[in-house]
Amino acid sequence: xxxxxxxxxxxxxxxxxxxxxxxxxxxxxxxxxxxxxxxxxxxxxxxxxxxxxxxxxxxxxxxxxxxxxxxxxxxxxxxxxxxxxxxxxxxxxxxxxxxxxxxxxxxxxxxxxxxxxxxxxxxxxxxxxxxxxxxxxxxxxxxxxxxxxxxxxxxxxxxxxxxxxxxxxxxxxxxxxxxxxxxxxxxxxxxxxxxxxxxxxxxxxxxxxxxxxxxxxxxxxxxxxxxxxxxxxxxxxxxxxxxxxxxxxxxxxxxxxxxxxxxxxxxxxxxxxxxxxxxxxxxxxxxxxxxxxxxxxxxxxxxxxxxxxxxxxxxxxxxxxxxxxxxxxxxxxxxxxxxxxxxxxxxxxxxxxxxxxxxxxxxxxxxxxxxxxxxxxxxxxxxxxxxxxxxxxxxxxxxxxxxxxxxxxxxxxxxxxxxxxxxxxxxxxxxxxxxxxxxxxxxxxxxxxxxxxxxxxxxxxxxxxxxxxxxxxxxxxxxxxxxxxxxxxxxxxxxxxxxxxxxxxxxxxxxxxxxxx
Numbered sequence: 001x002x003x004x005x006x007x008x009x010x011x012x013x014x015x016x017x018x019x020x021x022x023x024x025x026x027x028x029x030x031x032x033x034x035x036x037x038x039x040x041x042x043x044x045x046x047x048x049x050x051x052x053x054x055x056x057x058x059x060x061x062x063x064x065x066x067x068x069x070x071x072x073x074x075x076x077x078x079x080x081x082x083x084x085x086x087x088x089x090x091x092x093x094x095x096x097x098x099x100x101x102x103x104x105x106x107x108x109x110x111x112x113x114x115x116x117x118x119x120x121x122x123x124x125x126x127x128x129x130x131x132x133x134x135x136x137x138x139x140x141x142x143x144x145x146x147x148x149x150x151x152x153x154x155x156x157x158x159x160x161x162x163x164x165x166x167x168x169x170x171x172x173x174x175x176x177x178x179x180x181x182x183x184x185x186x187x188x189x190x191x192x193x194x195x196x197x198x199x200x201x202x203x204x205x206x207x208x209x210x211x212x213x214x215x216x217x218x219x220x221x222x223x224x225x226x227x228x229x230x231x232x233x234x235x236x237x238x239x240x241x242x243x244x245x246x247x248x249x250x251x252x253x254x255x256x257x258x259x260x261x262x263x264x265x266x267x268x269x270x271x272x273x274x275x276x277x278x279x280x281x282x283x284x285x286x287x288x289x290x291x292x293x294x295x296x297x298x299x300x301x302x303x304x305x306x307x308x309x310x311x312x313x314x315x316x317x318x319x320x321x322x323x324x325x326x327x328x329x330x331x332x333x334x335x336x337x338x339x340x341x342x343x344x345x346x347x348x349x350x351x352x353x354x355x356x357x358x359x360x361x362x363x364x365x366x367x368x369x370x371x372x373x374x375x376x377x378x379x380x381x382x383x384x385x386x387x388x389x390x391x392x393x394x395x396x397x398x399x400x401x402x403x404x405x406x407x408x409x410x411x412x413x414x415x416x417x418x419x420x421x422x423x424x425x426x427x428x429x430x431x432x433x434x435x436x437x438x439x440x441x442x443x444x445x446x447x448x449x450x451x452x453x454x455x456x457x458x459x460x461x462x463x464x465x466x467x468x469x470x471x472x473x474x475x476x477x478x479x480x481x482x483x484x485x486x487x488x489x490x491x492x493x494x495x496x497x498x499x500x501x502x503x504x505x506x507x508x509x510x511x512x513x514x515x516x517x
Contacts, residue, residue: 007178019186021162025081026149026194029088033145037093038138041100042126051101058094066091066155074159079239079267079275084153084161091152092145099141103134143198150191154183160239160267160275164190170266173243173421235516236496238262239281241269243421249309249446250285250492257307258513269391273298273352282496283512289341289393289490291349299498302508308492310463311442313339313397314485316426316474321384321435322481327409328384329483332436334404336484338369344393344488351392358392362399366407373407380412387425387434390418393490397438422447430478440490444470444482463489 008015044051061069066087073083107130115125131138157165164183171180244250245266254260262283267275272284273292286293288300288311315332322329339347347365350356366372386401388394395417402413416434419425422443428434445451445466451459451473459469463485471482494509506512 004178004181008182011182015167015182015186018162018164018166018183019190022150022153022156022164022187022190025084025088025153025156025161025163026146026190029085029149029153030092030142030146032085032089033092033096034142036089037096037141038100040093041097041138042104044097045101045104055094055098055101058097061090062094066152067158070155070159074271074274078278078280079159079161079271080265080280081161083159084156084163087155088149088152092149095141095144095148096138097141099137099144100134103137103141104130106137107133139198139201143195146194146198147191150187150194154187157242157266158268159271160265160280162265166242166266169268170242170246172424173241174246174423176246179246236262236282236512237280238264238283238285239267239272239275240264240285241272242266243269244285244492247447248450249307249442253307254494254509257305258509260509260513261516276495276497279497282500284495286493286495287391287393287490288493289344289348289488291345291347291352291392293495294345295349295353297498298495299501299507301494301496301501301506301512303491303493304508304510306461307509309442309445309461310466310489311440311491312463312467312485312487312489313344313438313440314467315401315436315483316429316439316444317436317481317483318429318432319475319479319481320432325382325384325409325411327411328405328436331405331408332401333484334371334408335400335486337487338371339365339486339488341488344486344490347396348393351396358395358399359403361396362403365400366403371404371407375403375406376410380406380410382410383412383414384435385414385416385433387419387428387437388415388417389422389425389437390420394438397486401436401438429480438486439482441466441470441482441485442491444474449473449477 040054044054064072069087069090070083073086077083077086111129111133112125115129120128153163154165154168156163157169164187167179167183168187171177171183240251245264246252251260251262251264264283265275265281267281269285272281272286273290273296275281276284276298277296286298286300292298293300317328317332343365347361350361350364351358363372384405386398388398398415398417402415405411405413416428419428419434419437422439425434425437425439426448429437439448441463445459449470451469459465467482467485474480474482494512496506496512501507504515506515
């Protein structure tokens with residue numbers, strides 16, 4: 001726990017900022033949901049024929065997986081606060097509508113009749129009799145919605161809306177337990193705090209309904225103000241993947257070598273290109289062989305000080321799998337040198353921009369390379385397990401490997417795609433959960449092996465030197481084998497919209513650093 005508290009101390013400013021943003025997101029979405037949900041609950045209590053339909057729609061919305069809902073909203077609203085707030089609002093609706101409806105339905109008809117008997121109007125009965133009596137039940141719905149939204153709000157980091165999810169996503173990508181806990185523990189404490197705070201107001205409502213309601217109405221808008229915390233004031237807005245932001249060969253390396261200082265928005269790596277195309281960010285981290293570079297007319301900034309090491313792709317295989325399946329090594333080596341930078345870029349372009357299926361892309365490549373064979377019919381007793389990280393290129397490589405192995409051997413392939421970041425895939429390999437996966441030499445050097453500063457200084461940052469080092473050290477430390485490289489170098493890169501970069505006279509990372517000062 002010492003390391004965790006040290007991490008909190010080092011990141012205290014950011015932790016506080018993200019807690020406040022998390023509170024703001026939760027409370028603003030709750031305020032909007034109450035504004036819509038309570039009147040809607042009152043309405044369906046008066047028109048019971050539509051009650052089941054309204055509750056049914058709200059129920060269906062809540063069953064949609066959070067990431068899927070964000071995926072539907074991003075093409076319409078882009079990234080940032082918009083899709084996050086809409087998603088949280090929709091998740092909060094059901095408990096508020098339902099509890100308002102149930103609370104009003106629970107008011108005794110005799111009480112309402114007595115109120116009519118003394119000459120009260122329907123409006124007066126609602127405001128002075130029904131709502132005060134139903135308030136504890138309504139508060140219970142609000143309480144449930146608040147707790148749900150605290151948890152769901154962690155996904156706001158997926159769309160660059162901030163919140164404690166930034167630590168959770170970053171920790172998962174980097175396999176950093178302290179970072180994950182820095183997001184998860186405050187989120188859990190916020191859920192408990194909101195639940196207990198609203199429970200207190202709920203208990204007060206039975207005796208002092210007006211006072212508790214007034215206090216809540218005043219407090220809620222104040223808490224939503226945290227969503228309006230000052231944004232980044234950089235001349236150019238950057239959007240970085242969570243893994244790139246934390247890895248030594250990513251943004252920290254740029255800070256060290258170039259002195260680059262940015263306060264980037266952290267965003268899922270698959271959404272960065274959408275963000276820069278929509279002009280919501282000006283700079284993104286990416287991969288040099290990504291097909292969307294050409295499709296979106298992006299300029300890859302020249303890494304003139306060579307901050308990024310070579311990232312040549314190669315399969316990393318457990319020695320036990322090679323020993324058990326002798327046909328595996330020669331089959332995988334058939335791809336050695338077959339995938340050039342331009343070839344891999346084109347395959348990525350077909351997937352990312354033309355939206356072709358990875359299986360079809362893999363078949364096209366193998367046929368063009370003369371390596372495709374129709375798999376033999378029948379059951380395959382022996383099976384190898386293939387893993388991948390969570391981006392397009394890895395899915396394509398997985399399909400190429402699967403079709404190659406099943407066409408040239410009697411082995412079957414079970415694919416575990418989208419496992420996450422580097423450390424997750426490599427840990428799965430070491431534990432035997434997977435038998436092999438495609439990796440990159442630069443990542444193997446700086447993330448898996450993590451050599452000392454003296455070793456890095458002595459190592460020439462040339463493709464052959466880096467490959468030989470990671471191959472030797474990985475075999476020595478982990479009994480894991482790097483097979484022959486595929487032929488392409490998918491290095492990290494910083495990218496800008498070509499027109500904007502040309503207008504600003506930025507073509508390299510050094511020029512970018514100078515332009516930001």
